[in-house]
Amino acid sequence: MTAPETAVPDLPDGAHTCLSFTISGPWGHFRRIEGNIVKQTYRVIPRTTVAGLIGAMLGIERDGYYDLFAPGESLVAIEPTSKLRTMKLPMNTLSTADEHMSSLNPRGKLSIKLPNPSKPRQQHNYEVLVDPAYRIDVWLADEERYEQFRSLLESGKSYYVPSLGISEYLASVEYHGEFAIEQGPDDDTVTVDSTVPEAVDTIVPEPDTRYQIEQTPAFMERDEGGRTTSAFVSYAYNPDGGSLRLTDISPRLVDDRHVVFT
DSSP: OOBBBBOOOOOOOOOEEEEEEEEOEEEEBBBBSSSOSSSSSSSSHHHHHHHHHHHHHHHTTTTTTTTTTTTEEEEEEEESSSSOOEEEEEEEEEOSGGGGGGETTSSSSSHHHHOOOOOOOOOEEEEESOOOEEEEEEEOOOOHHHHHHHHHHTTOOOOOOSSSTTTTOOEEEEEEEEEEEOOOOOOSSSEEESSSEETTTBBOTTOOOOOEEEEEEEEEOOOTSOOOEEEEEEEEOOOSSOOOOEEEEOOOTTTTEEEEOO
């Protein structure tokens, strides 16, 4: 069963300001949920990954941040600020199937399982992003978490090391500040800097501007198995890190940039 797509939200009550930062690194990989021999990546960092990134920076446990980023409880705008380039890298991995796991200290009170290093490695091709960078604008209805996140950004601190999808792909965070969320222009055609959800029919083609559409997970919720995707969003974006011209769009103005939140 396919989860429903999201709609572009109105601003919730209290959403007057947002925190803005850029996350970047030499490598990134946001695993596509479709199965494939090649481990493909989303080009745009998914909203759910942004939620997990911020949750890790705040020190929230793995499945403990879904309500914080639920619809109506958060706003996120994503702007690719670099050309989204990919390459394929072969990686040797160990199987994590039960029959290939070894117990550490199996006779003690505490026992953990690790991949057996004596087993043969499996080689997989990973599609990875090269030098990705995304500017993120975020608002949280939870004032305590919002203030905590602002304090962390201002001090350059994080509970867990930020990464771009895979924990080994370490990332740096540049804080731009806190900005008012204002109503953008109400023109027939506007230029938008961020990705734009559900905009496939509103793009104005231009000779020197490329655009692509990508459907990514937008919201997660807990279930008996741990977590599941509850909604997806289809983003229009410029893969060269530039803006798009669109019609019938009412963007928001943040730091003299036109963005659309989900």
